[in-house]
Amino acid sequence: xxxxxxxxxxxxxxxxxxxxxxxxxxxxxxxxxxxxxxxxxxxxxxxxxxxxxxxxxxxxxxxxxxxxxxxxxxxxxxxxxxxxxxxxxxxxxxxxxxxxxxxxxxxxxxxxxxxxxxxxxxxxxx
Amino acid sequence: xxxxxxxxxxxxxxxxxxxxxxxxxxxxxxxxxxxxxxxxxxxxxxxxxxxxxxxxxxxxxxxxxxxxxxxxxxxxxxxxxxxxxxxxxxxxxxxxxxxxxxxxxxxxxxxxxxxxxxxxxxxxxxxxxxxxxxxxxxxxxxxxxxxxxxxxxxxxxxxxxxxxxxxxxxxxxxxxxxxxxxxxxxxxxxxxxxxxxxxxxxxxxxxxxxxxxxxxxxxxxxxxxxxxxxxxxxxxxxxxxxxxxxxxxxxxxxxxxxxxxxxxxxxxxxxxxxxxxxxxxxxxxxxxxxxxxxxxxxxxxxxxxxxxxxxxxxxxxxxxxxxxxxxxxxxxxxxxxxxxxxxxxxxxxxxxxxxxxxxxxxxxxxxxxxxxxxxxxxxxxxxxxxxxxxxxxxxxxxxxxxxxxxxxxxxxxxxxxxxxxxxxxxxxxxxxxxxxxxxxxxxxxxxxxxxxxxxxxxxxxxxxxxxxxxxxxxxxxxxxxxxxxxxxxxxxxxxxxxxxxxxxxxxxxxxxxxxxxxxxxxxxxxxxxxxxxxxxxxxxxxxxxxxxxxxxxxxxxxxxxxxxxxxxxxxxxxxxxxxxxxxxxxxxxxxxxxxxxxxxxxxxxxxx
Numbered sequence: 001x002x003x004x005x006x007x008x009x010x011x012x013x014x015x016x017x018x019x020x021x022x023x024x025x026x027x028x029x030x031x032x033x034x035x036x037x038x039x040x041x042x043x044x045x046x047x048x049x050x051x052x053x054x055x056x057x058x059x060x061x062x063x064x065x066x067x068x069x070x071x072x073x074x075x076x077x078x079x080x081x082x083x084x085x086x087x088x089x090x091x092x093x094x095x096x097x098x099x100x101x102x103x104x105x106x107x108x109x110x111x112x113x114x115x116x117x118x119x120x121x122x123x124x125x126x
Numbered sequence: 127x128x129x130x131x132x133x134x135x136x137x138x139x140x141x142x143x144x145x146x147x148x149x150x151x152x153x154x155x156x157x158x159x160x161x162x163x164x165x166x167x168x169x170x171x172x173x174x175x176x177x178x179x180x181x182x183x184x185x186x187x188x189x190x191x192x193x194x195x196x197x198x199x200x201x202x203x204x205x206x207x208x209x210x211x212x213x214x215x216x217x218x219x220x221x222x223x224x225x226x227x228x229x230x231x232x233x234x235x236x237x238x239x240x241x242x243x244x245x246x247x248x249x250x251x252x253x254x255x256x257x258x259x260x261x262x263x264x265x266x267x268x269x270x271x272x273x274x275x276x277x278x279x280x281x282x283x284x285x286x287x288x289x290x291x292x293x294x295x296x297x298x299x300x301x302x303x304x305x306x307x308x309x310x311x312x313x314x315x316x317x318x319x320x321x322x323x324x325x326x327x328x329x330x331x332x333x334x335x336x337x338x339x340x341x342x343x344x345x346x347x348x349x350x351x352x353x354x355x356x357x358x359x360x361x362x363x364x365x366x367x368x369x370x371x372x373x374x375x376x377x378x379x380x381x382x383x384x385x386x387x388x389x390x391x392x393x394x395x396x397x398x399x400x401x402x403x404x405x406x407x408x409x410x411x412x413x414x415x416x417x418x419x420x421x422x423x424x425x426x427x428x429x430x431x432x433x434x435x436x437x438x439x440x441x442x443x444x445x446x447x448x449x450x451x452x453x454x455x456x457x458x459x460x461x462x463x464x465x466x467x468x469x470x471x472x473x474x475x476x477x478x479x480x481x482x483x484x485x486x487x488x489x490x491x492x493x494x495x496x497x498x499x500x501x502x503x504x505x506x507x508x509x510x511x512x513x514x515x516x517x518x519x520x521x522x523x524x525x526x527x528x529x530x531x532x533x534x535x536x537x538x539x540x541x542x543x544x545x546x547x548x549x550x551x552x553x554x555x556x557x558x559x560x561x562x563x564x565x566x567x568x569x570x571x572x573x574x575x576x577x578x579x580x581x582x583x584x585x586x587x588x589x590x591x592x593x594x595x596x597x598x599x600x601x602x603x604x605x606x607x608x609x610x611x612x613x614x615x616x617x618x619x620x621x622x623x624x625x626x627x628x629x630x631x632x633x634x635x636x637x638x639x640x641x642x643x644x645x646x647x648x649x650x651x652x653x654x655x656x657x658x659x660x661x662x663x664x665x666x667x668x669x670x671x672x673x674x675x676x677x678x679x680x681x682x683x684x685x686x687x688x689x690x691x692x693x694x695x696x697x698x699x700x701x702x703x704x705x706x707x708x709x710x711x712x713x714x715x716x717x718x719x720x721x722x723x724x725x726x727x728x729x730x731x732x733x734x
Contacts, residue, residue: 004277007269017265051127066209068210
């Protein structure tokens, strides 16, 4: 290594890999990963979130994590988005395709996709 | 794509409690569950909470698992990593109470009392990065300070920055680091040296080991910065051979840095050359003294040299040398990166920054803590350290090991910095903090440290070689009940004599434990001399064990377990009891305490 630019390049490349260990996320995406969630297909959803958050360069801002069963098994895969100072958003019946859209619209641009949320689901909401 | 990191502590504490086996168990279980591509295992340095090791942390949630056994790994993988359910039974107690609701699953280490009050500068990467991977260090802004120093700053500016930051030597003396560098820089020579003192000899101190094990690159970077500032191209790290993990990781780090061109010729194309070598110490305490350390690096028997000439003028191999302690170096890159003002904003007026303490003794959370200078002893012991176990009372804290003194309970609100400790006749030392409760005898403690310095005195000068031995003998006389009041005055006089006349720091500070305990606990010395009693019940020769005949239920456990058959049955049967009581023959008793430990039911045996 002969230049600061090379050092900088390594830092940029590695930064994404260690940022996971810092409590820096302003937004926290939690995927329900209990038996019910996994059976309903939560694993590809979780992996899609991790990949998309990285490819959109949001990993400084967004933490993707998992949780157990939150008790609404019929709506699995369930994904909850926590953001400081805002109300929790619960997305239900998620798929990898929906996950991509949530990253694109909600996490990146701050626009909640109402039609995927629990309040809009035909069994409960509106 | 990696979605979770599992951090496993690979420090000395956790390694000896089995973290290697845990790592292997994770490799196996992750493969079995098909998660090897999603979960990354990282072996880190010390997290600091050694009493709870082996420690495992799962990110991104930061779940803190303590005292993990290899058989627990299956649960962590299947429950937590696969299904996202935290394994509650393994979570450290204090983290299970949710304090803020928005983040689900609040089991993070950062929320525990142990970590909340800490401020990590020197230990910032310990337990966070993989010390065997230079890229992770670089990701945490590693080597950016070296780049900045070499390309944007002159050597004078580097020294000025360290001077302005107020950084002082963390090895114990507290000499301003920037001043030390500036004394060496102007001296002309064909070769100059930078030396890192990692000969951590104080019983109970292990922060230097943890930095080398957890973040070895920060020492390499700081030594290169120092080399640039003073015009040295060669450095040595003198580290104890008793620290095998630290030595191995440091060597690996040096190799990686050479490969990346961060050590060697023409670093960052600046024309600056610097390289490092490790020298192993054989564990002599005196080799922590800078001139003895340099003599040892030269290949000679580790003995101190008189000063002047100071090492800045004539040090290692007769060349100008700067020698700093590991923790001192651990602060340097951060200061260059964030500026002198940032560092000077922490701490007290004359002691800037933070200090790492190794908490040990009668305290709940044995481990490493880093707090801003000026934090009170009370905060360290009660808020961070979790207080004294078993409901005992705090009596005193010993700082600075065999060179330091003690802080009694009455001074628990002292703000800890270099000058406040010196003012009460204590010493910061390297940061060993041994907590003592009411069951500790202060005379015995002084004797313990004197025994250490008698052993470790190199023998070169008479005051230290003979003086410490005589001090030890006087303390022995007092603890065996043969002391006189005149002995106390003689003891004090000899202390001052040794302090004033010894050749190096070892002898000059050796009497400190005696002087400090004499100052704060004189009544305890007097009790040993005048009343022939040890108030804490430690000094064997002053104790008598006796059986309360009316409490004794006559079970005979004491008599059966007495190694010298000093206990026998009497004819006395206490009211309400069926069997005759026992008694101890004081002339035969060796005061081992076995009888008392066995009398758990009736609690009829006491010592006085």
